[in-house]
Amino acid sequence: MAELRWLADEMVGRLGRYLRFLGYDTEYVRGLEDGEIARRARAEGRVLLTRDRSLAAQVPGALLLASPDLEDQLRAVRAAHPALRLDIAFERCSLCNGPLRPWHPAAGVPLPEELPRERVEAGLAVYACDRCGHRYWEGSHTARIRERLEKVAAGATP
Numbered sequence: 001m002a003e004l005r006w007l008a009d010e011m012v013g014r015l016g017r018y019l020r021f022l023g024y025d026t027e028y029v030r031g032l033e034d035g036e037i038a039r040r041a042r043a044e045g046r047v048l049l050t051r052d053r054s055l056a057a058q059v060p061g062a063l064l065l066a067s068p069d070l071e072d073q074l075r076a077v078r079a080a081h082p083a084l085r086l087d088i089a090f091e092r093c094s095l096c097n098g099p100l101r102p103w104h105p106a107a108g109v110p111l112p113e114e115l116p117r118e119r120v121e122a123g124l125a126v127y128a129c130d131r132c133g134h135r136y137w138e139g140s141h142t143a144r145i146r147e148r149l150e151k152v153a154a155g156a157t158p
């Protein structure tokens with residue numbers, strides 16, 4: 001089965017970022033006409049995620065999200081696509097959807113300031129975006145995301 005790919009409109013941008021944390025190829029569109037959004041979703045074979053009923057009606061397989069709540073939205077996506085993985089995968093940049101690759105500090109070059117030096121020296125896995133260069137690693141931020149994903153997986157209400 002082909003890997004799911006998504007197109008999030010501007011009303012569900014946060015959901016789109018979470019799908020990127022899960023490792024899914026997720027485009028995010030802003031400021032486009034409905035017809036153009038629908039055309040892109042169809043042309044690129046992406047599942048459209050939207051809260052706009054009339055837009056959803058223009059794209060076969062689009063997912064109309066009733067709730068503004070992120071966890072409800074993730075549950076709705078999973079209900080429609082039970083194969084959805086609910087764990088962080090360091091494969092997609094949450095900012096630009098670029099592919100992530102393992103990153104290693106270069107010898108003799110100062111470590112970028114945002115990285116936790118001691119943990120990197122102890123072998124922490126770091127990933128960098130091919131497109132924008134943003135770096136990712138396991139930390140308090142991923143712990144918060146994972147906690148939220150576990151709640152979604154358990155079906156608990158917030």
Ligand SMILES: [Zn+2]
Pocket residue numbers: 093094095096097098129130131132133134
């Ligand atoms: Zn990026």
